[in-house]
Amino acid sequence: MDIPLTSDALDIAFHPDPQTNIIAAGLLSGKIQLIDYTAASTNTFKKTLTLRPTIKSTRALAFADSTLYAASKDRALFGVDTHTGTLVSHWANVHAAPPSRMITLDSGLIVTGDDDGAVKLWDPRMPTTSASSSSSASTSEAPAAKKTKLSAAAGNVVNSIQPTTATPVRTYAHHFDWISDLLWCDHLAQPRTQNLPQKGKKKATAAAADQQQQDQPVTLRSRLVCTSGDGTLSVIDFRQGGSGSAGAGAKADVGKKAGNVKGVEVSEDQEDELLAIAPVKGGSKFVVGTQLGTLSVWAPTRAMLDHVDRIPGHPASVDAICPLYDPSSSSSAENDVVARFAQDDDVLLTGSSDGLIRILHIGPPHTLLGVLADHGGSGMPVERIRRKGRWVVSIGHESAIKWSDLAELLDGDSEDEDEEGEGESSGVAGKKKKRAVKGDDDSDDDEDEDEDEEEDEEDSDDDDDAPDAPLSKAADDEDEDSDSDSDSDAAPAPTSGPKTKAAQLAKGIAKGALLAPVTSTSSGWDDDDDDEERSGKKGRKGGVKKEMKGRDQAAAKRNERVAFFADL
Secondary structure, three states: OEEEOOOOEEEEEEOOOOOOOEEEEEEOOOOEEEEEOOOHHHOOOEEEEEEOOOOOOEEEEEEEOOEEEEEEOOOOEEEEEOOOOEEEEEEOOOOOOOEEEEEEOOOOOEEEEEOOOOEEEEOOOOOOEEOOOHHHHHHHHHHHHHHHHHHHHOOOOOOOOOOEEOOOOEEEOOOOOOEEEEEEEEEEOOOOOOOOOOOOOOHHHHHHHHHHHHHOOOOOEEEEEEEEOOOOEEEEOOOOOOOOOOOOOOOOOOOOOHHHOOOEEEOOOOOOOEEEEEEEHHHOEEEEEEOOOOEEEEOHHHOOOOOOEEEOOOOOOEEEEEEOOOOOOOOOOOOOHHHHHOOOOOEEEEEEOOOEEEEEEOOOOEEEEEEEEEOOOOOOOEEEEEEEOOEEEEEEOOOEEEEEEHHHHHHOOHHHHHHHOOOOOOHHHHHHHHHHOOOHHHHHHHHHHHHHHHHHHHHOOOHHHOOOOOEEOOOOOHHHHHHHHHHOOOOOOOOOOOOOHHHHHHHHHHHOOOEOOOOOOOHHHOOHHHHHHHHHHHHHHHHHHHHHHHHHHHHHHHHHHHHHHHHO
């Protein structure tokens, strides 16, 4: 379902309180709209507040408790009290360029990034000074009058306040192009300090090295991860570096090499625009969307200097990524399929320029599970994706918010499930449940496979020579699941229902719960490369054994000939 708006939406944000069913939308016209979705299950939505604090577009939104912060194209930052519907703050000229991204931290701090690559940290508790520029005052007075008129028509009274000037706590300008996404990590893993065991060593040596790393004290790092249109990814430590004395509109360290900025780690140039980032696997990996449509996988243990894997398959740029993992969901809710599915931190929603929102499982193997929503095909890109509970909202180049229900996709038709039998689950949730009931042998095999892959990457001189890990179709790993289920006593045999994951997806498509997955004719969907990559290490080990056996046989024959001629 689509929620109509008066103009195109540039950003959306859910209220962080689980008991508050409010979503905010920042519009191209400068308006900020609050929408109550309490009755969303009946396709009923209510606009509770509409205000227009600026005549320029509202480009970024972020909640901090009950306060909504909005960044506009005229380089202003507004604070709105969602309880009273009034403006509580107005900071003028917060950036030298229009802001492009904004997030809030648990401590109440605000982080903003602009079109010139500057990143700033703000503290709303710090005192502000009155704006001395008359032009800034006149610019804000005109929108205030119009704002009051629009709000009166909507039945809301909004106060107008005098703009002030704030000073950022930290300012970083190591990027030279727009900040495309910001991600705050409370516990970013430390880079590895020990080399992995070389090939040919015994597994006991590797186990001892792993145990030694586990015994070392763990140092938790809080870092900000930024992606930029300049093709680099950076990790910022707010405890050091940056500039805190520069004016609100000033740029610090302009032209300074990124490697020389204290408290900042910058990756190698990826030669492609980095557009979005999301954590997977408990924060041990990060997935980044690019302009060419390839997803790159990054690992904090590799110091975030370069990607460690690539996932091709998207036919257009990946502009938005949203994880389905929700740490606030309770895994004990056995009757809530959405809550159970939210405990899996390997599933992502990706929004592409072709207008599709795909459901992707990050492996190995990387699997396309299906398509959640369609924004109208090519030419209607997906710019933002947000998720709260069972609801997923997205926006593109249209005057509406697309509203999707995860429960319909994951749960499927309960009546059909009753007819098929209680032992079989359908849809994407059935696939994830089938993965969960596998025995411990599967998890051990996965750990060994991960160790082998890390050893191969450590010994390789050039990572680019390794084949990319492609997206495989949903039915590709059915044989693996069936083999694993036969070896495990914990896996119950299904009595009825679909026999393959492809059939499960087809069932969901027939119900109308999800759209048909997009097939790709590119080499990114080929499965042969993935199989060759998995069996490569085993083949190399077998070749070494054959070679050693041949050498022993040749030595024995040579000794026989020497003994024969010695007797003559």
